[in-house]
Amino acid sequence: MALVLVGAEVGWWIYLVTKRSTGSELATAFPLQLCDAAIFVAALALLFRQQLLVEITYFWALAGSLQALITPDLTQHFPTFPFFQYYVAHGGIVAAALFLVVGLRQWPRRGAVVRVAGITIAYVLVVGAVDAATGANYMYLRSKPPTSSLFDLMGPWPWYVVWAALLGVALLAILDAPFRFLRLRDRREPRAAGAGAEGRT
Numbered sequence: 153m154a155l156v157l158v159g160a161e162v163g164w165w166i167y168l169v170t171k172r173s174t175g176s177e178l179a180t181a182f183p184l185q186l187c188d189a190a191i192f193v194a195a196l197a198l199l200f201r202q203q204l205l206v207e208i209t210y211f212w213a214l215a216g217s218l219q220a221l222i223t224p225d226l227t228q229h230f231p232t233f234p235f236f237q238y239y240v241a242h243g244g245i246v247a248a249a250l251f252l253v254v255g256l257r258q259w260p261r262r263g264a265v266v267r268v269a270g271i272t273i274a275y276v277l278v279v280g281a282v283d284a285a286t287g288a289n290y291m292y293l294r295s296k297p298p299t300s301s302l303f304d305l306m307g308p309w310p311w312y313v314v315w316a317a318l319l320g321v322a323l324l325a326i327l328d329a330p331f332r333f334l335r336l337r338d339r340r341e342p343r344a345a346g347a348g349a350e351g352r353t
Contacts, residue, residue: 154195160241161191184290186216194248206252207264213249215323217242225297259331265324
């Protein structure tokens with residue numbers, strides 16, 4: 153799965169070069185979108201199972217990549233290479249997150265929402281600086297995507313950026329809610345077992 157994800161990203165770069173993209177197209181095609189970064193984070197999480205990487209993959213996949221699948225910023229259609237690459241890459245991130253968290257039960261730890269939110273904010277600041285310096289529009293920080301998306305419901309710039317940030321934090325909390333319950337249950341069960349053992353002595 154890690155090889156598929158990285159292969160999809162590398163394949164996109166090969167496609168851009170072989171179709172003789174213009175310099176401006178190549179300059180704005182660096183892997184700086186959140187889903188591009190999520191591809192590499194998910195691949196590393198699959199290979200090394202490091203818990204922080206798993207948490208980032210889970211939250212970025214279900215709060216970001218899943219939204220990209222539902223409202224794709226994609227002008228090419230089936231059966232073009234960009235169409236397949238888009239869905240393999242974004243779908244692969246979501247599949248990796250579910251495999252790691254649900255399949256392997258690497259649940260987000262306590263405080264995961266704060267950690268991932270902090271990392272995401274730091275990443276957005278870096279990407280915002282790149283956008284300001286190059287005139288690019290990575291992560292849609294300067295303008296909305298041309299296709300329909302949730303941004304259309306959030307007002308003009310810069311308010312849609314503010315609302316998107318608030319929605320992102322809310323989504324992280326919602327995605328963490330089931331595991332908050334499971335963590336609480338796991339803390340209570342050892343105590344209950346200990347109390348039962350004391351009662352039998």
